[in-house]
Amino acid sequence: MRFDVLTLFPGMFPPVLSDSIIGRAQAKGLLELNFINIRDYTTDKHGRVDDYPYGGGAGMLMQAEPVVRAFRAITADLDYRPVCIYMTPQGQVFRQETARRIAKDFSHVVLLCGHYEGIDERALEEIVDFELSIGDYVLTGGEIPAMAVIDAVSRMIPGVLGGQEESFREESLYDGKLLEYPQYTRPEVFEGKRVPEVLLSGHHANIESWRKEQSLLRTKMKRPELLEEET
């Protein structure tokens, strides 16, 4: 799977995405990440990419030209059109199911990150296929949302997680639909608190039903709305 990120701050990405599982996925060739600096595509002699909004109002907007030119630089060599997703609080809310679907349906995704007060509408009309939001809040840029999407989609690609985690991911019950059950590792007693006895029993059926019950209880207590949602 290939992600190309259009951003004014390409340097934000490698420190976050080079580590651990996502770094290994790139090393294994399962994932290709490219970060494209929109500023490289301005034709303005001072390198400007922003300007004042027509009609007035607070703040600056990203101009259409460098955004569209950056996108065209990606697509020029291709005989297909990659899907382009704009990260914005106005988008559909990104969920586990969205991550699953992107991993399944697309092999090349362009993520567009805005800054300031957003991007000239004409650029969005020209290149954007759909909009996603990581939640109902406004950030200073689309970079953190883009990283969240890359991370969540990448772990859905077969081979990215280890064999153990992979089967866990397939278990849809625990991925996006119910909250996780409580987990414990050594030691058996920590500051006087014991690991629940059932987990030490070696009785796999009992462990499985305890975990399922804990997942349901937790979801009812902490996120009851998850039990009402479909998909």
Ligand code: 58G
């Ligand atoms: C209003 C303000 C509209 C994504 C700023 C658009 C991007 C939050 C999310 C913007 C984002 C999210 C400029 C800065 C988009 C542009 C960007 N904030 N919730 N901010 O996923």
